[in-house]
Amino acid sequence: MKANNQQMNSRHIKHISSSLYKKLHQHINKIAVHFDTEDIHQFRITYKKLRAFFRMLSLQNNIEKAITPSKKLKKVYTLLGTIRDLQLQQQRTIASNKNLKKIAPYINLLQQQIDKLKPELLNLVKEKPVAKSKNKIAAKLPEKISPEGFKKFAQQKWQAIHHILATGNFSDENIHTIRKLLKDLLYNLKADEAFDKQLSAMHIWKGKDAAYFADLLDELGIFQDKCTAVTLLKTGWLNQLNKPGQEQTKFLKKIWTAEKLHIKQALVKKLKVIFIILPPAN
Numbered sequence: 001m002k003a004n005n006q007q008m009n010s011r012h013i014k015h016i017s018s019s020l021y022k023k024l025h026q027h028i029n030k031i032a033v034h035f036d037t038e039d040i041h042q043f044r045i046t047y048k049k050l051r052a053f054f055r056m057l058s059l060q061n062n063i064e065k066a067i068t069p070s071k072k073l074k075k076v077y078t079l080l081g082t083i084r085d086l087q088l089q090q091q092r093t094i095a096s097n098k099n100l101k102k103i104a105p106y107i108n109l110l111q112q113q114i115d116k117l118k119p120e121l122l123n124l125v126k127e128k129p130v131a132k133s134k135n136k137i138a139a140k141l142p143e144k145i146s147p148e149g150f151k152k153f154a155q156q157k158w159q160a161i162h163h164i165l166a167t168g169n170f171s172d173e174n175i176h177t178i179r180k181l182l183k184d185l186l187y188n189l190k191a192d193e194a195f196d197k198q199l200s201a202m203h204i205w206k207g208k209d210a211a212y213f214a215d216l217l218d219e220l221g222i223f224q225d226k227c228t229a230v231t232l233l234k235t236g237w238l239n240q241l242n243k244p245g246q247e248q249t250k251f252l253k254k255i256w257t258a259e260k261l262h263i264k265q266a267l268v269k270k271l272k273v274i275f276i277i278l279p280p281a282n
Contacts, residue, residue, distance in 0.1 A: 006204060008144060008145040008146075009143070010021070010037045010141070010143045010144065013141050013142065013143075013144075014138075014211075016053060016143060017029060017050070017053070017137070017141060019135070020046055020050040020199060021050070021130055021131075021133070021134040022048045022051070023042075023147070024043060024046050024047060024050070024073075024130045024200065025131070027039050027040075027042050027043035028043060028125060028129075028130055031043060031080065031120060031121075031125075031267045032125045034203050035083070035087075035114075035118065037084055037087045037088065037091075040057070040080045040084045040087075040262070041082060041084060043077075043083070044080060044081060045249065047069065047073070047077045048183060048187065048198070049187045050069060051068070051069060052183065052187040052188055052196055053070070053186060053187070054067040054068055054137070055153070055184060055190060056145070056147065056149070056184075056188050057141065057142055058152045059152060059156060067137055067140050067141070068137075069133045069137070070129060070132055070136050070137075072124060072127060072129040072130040072133070072135035073132075073133040074123050074133070075124060075128060075129075076121065076129050078123070079113070079117055079121045079124070080121065081129055082117060083114055083117050083118070085228050085232065086110050086111075086113050086114045086171075086232070087114065088228075089110055089224070089228070089229060089232045090107050092107060093107060093110075093252065095105065096255070097248060097250060098179075099248070099253070100143055100246045101244075102245060102247070103245065103248045104245075105236040105239075105240075105242055106238075106241055106245055106248070106249050107240045109218070109237055109240060109241070110232075113120055130247050132199075138163075138223040143265070150188065153185075153188065154185055157181045157184055157185045159179055160180050160181050160190065161182065162275070164177060164178055165271060165272075165274065165275035166275065168270065170264070170267075172227055172264075175220065175223065175264070175267065175271075176220075176224055176227075178220065178271070179217060179220040179224065181222070181244060182213060182217055182220070183217060186210060186213060186214060186217065189210055193249040212238070216274075219263075219266075219267060219270070220267065221240075222263060223260070223263045223264060223267055224264070226259055226260040226263055227260060229256050229260075230253060230256050230257050233249055233250075235254040237249065242266060
């Protein structure tokens with residue numbers, strides 16, 4: 001993206017929006033054919049970047065009604081998230097078991113859940129949600145984004161993170177919220193060099209750089225994946241399995257729960273350090 005030391009103009013804003021919608025269109029066409037896990041992942045990342053960009057536009061321009069992707073596109077995003085969670089659960093379950101025969105009933109159960117969601121998703125895709133969402137927001141895009149507007153956006157995100165850290169409540173939900181807030185900030189960081197300079201001037205990083213927080217996001221993502229892995233070992237589902245299947249999945253749940261706790265303890269220590277060295281932005 002081209003830098004503008006004063007502001008991002010209307011042409012630049014439309015270019016970013018159109019580029020992200022184009023990528024969504026490309027990914028969703030592939031997904032409708034193959035339902036590949038990586039294609040789904042790339043669609044969801046692109047959607048998150050678009051959503052973060054719109055959030056910044058809405059805040060810094062004091063728009064009364066926030067700019068958001070359409071409800072149907074959001075539903076596609078949500079459905080794909082569920083499908084990908086189930087696909088990844090299949091992969092991690094297979095990777096964690098030498099005796100695939102015993103764990104096969106659980107793998108099949110996960111596949112049944114995926115197969116239930118596919119028709120709903122394909123019906124949504126037929127309605128061209130990407131193109132309709134793009135047309136819907138075209139007239140709502142503002143004329144500019146100033147570096148000061150990005151500063152306001154960054155301050156809001158950082159203050160929200162700092163507030164959670166200040167409470168000392170490191171619940172799974174709060175840790176996930178920190179991850180989402182950081183993503184919103186970092187997804188928009190490279191939109192323009194002027195934004196990067198504004199962020200540096202705010203002294204938010206306090207000796208840390210964006211790469212440090214990108215690594216932290218990776219760690220938060222690993223923790224979130226582990227939370228999902230444990231959640232998908234639902235008691236109601238496990239009760240549907242035969243005895244060997246129940247034994248294997250209960251054993252997995254015990255291991256993954258312990259791993260989740262270990263990851264969380266390390267993350268909390270890191271987050272506490274960040275709270276100490278990074279006071280809220282002014």
